[in-house]
Amino acid sequence: MMKAQNKDCKPDAGKPVTLKTLAEYLDLSPATISIVLNNSPVAKSISPATRERVLDAAKKFEYRPNLHARMLRTRITNTIGVIVPELSEGYFTGVMLGVEQYLLQEGFLYFTVSHLGRADLREEYQELLMSRRVDGFLLVNTELSVNVSLPVVGVSSHSKSPGVSNIMLDHDFAAKKALRHLYDLGHRKIAFMKGQRYSLDSEARWQSIVSTANDLGITILPELCIYLEKNLWSPELGYPPMRELLARTHDFTALFCFNDTAAIGAIRAIQDAGLSCPRDISVIGFDDIIVAEYFNPRLTTVRQPLHKMGWAAAQLLIKRIQYPDEPYPEEVWFEPELVVRESTAAIPNTSRPRRGNGR
Secondary structure (H helix, E strand, O other): OOOOOOHHHOOOOOOOOOHHHHHHHHOOOHHHHHHHHOOOHHHHHOOHHHHHHHHHHHHHOOOOOOHHHHHHHHOOOOEEEEEEOOOOOOHHHHHHHHHHHHHHHHOOEEEEEEOOOOHHHHHHHHHHHHHOOOOOEEEEOOOOOOOOOOOEEEEOOOOOOOOEEEEEEOHHHHHHHHHHHHHHOOOOOEEEEEOOOOOOOHHHHHHHHHHHHHHHOOOOOHHHEEEOOOOOOOHHHOHHHHHHHHHHEOOOOEEEOOOHHHHHHHHHHHHHOOOOOOOOOEEEEEEOOHHHHOOOOOOEEEEOOHHHHHHHHHHHHHHHHHOOOOOOOOEEEEOOEEEOOOOOOOOOOOOOOOOEOOO
């Protein structure tokens, strides 16, 4: 039977409300109060009415838990370290929106650091975050410098380190969707853009492209390949390489870019060369960043479910922190989607033959 609320034990005004005073007010044990307020796994064993009474009283008296005491007791700080290559708008923004929303829901804070592709910063930041007693690491397109004893979840990190859970995109499926789209539009001479060597998605995506092109009978010509090198996260990434390719030849009808940011720069180079996208050259991007739908022309792209991937990464990491003895998956796979917009089109039947080194 539910005990009556003890009206005589109302917390004194001006004094901090503790678990003990809440327990006396509600005529419940401090353990019960703690279980409900911390949403412990055994909280479901407590009746909904009792849980509601506890939550209402905590809100009424503005109860604030002693986080320092809880940290000493549980050794959990409710903070995680997020390590990323960069903080620009685009891929990172999409992933982090999912991460932030889940962490906010669960009451976790996070430190975010960007290593800019530098190995020394990756190692230094890892040590600094551990010194701040983070409960775990969330890596975005980043590898750990050394193995750690904390839970680790990576988004597109392709990590082989023990103890790391990987949130992965199916690059084979992405390549098949993109190249089949171009093939069905009549494109056979296709230029390809490979990502920077430090980008952990670069090699996996390239191997998927090579395999799919072979299956479709599309020849990847070395003279039609662009290899990104610069450490940039603006459309400038794709502009100079595309301009250099166009200075050598116009003998191709489509371009498959490493990401949307580079695709936007490549389209600008096409236009500056007096050509049109997609009339002269169709372009496919990768990621489906926010501006892809509003660029002119609207960008056809392979959409990564970035928000879902970020949410899933944060959810898995918190689960591993809270339930360290439970089994966890080494890989969680997500399927991309081809979003067809205005930057790709069929080759016109009246299209003039293309020639190298000229228009």
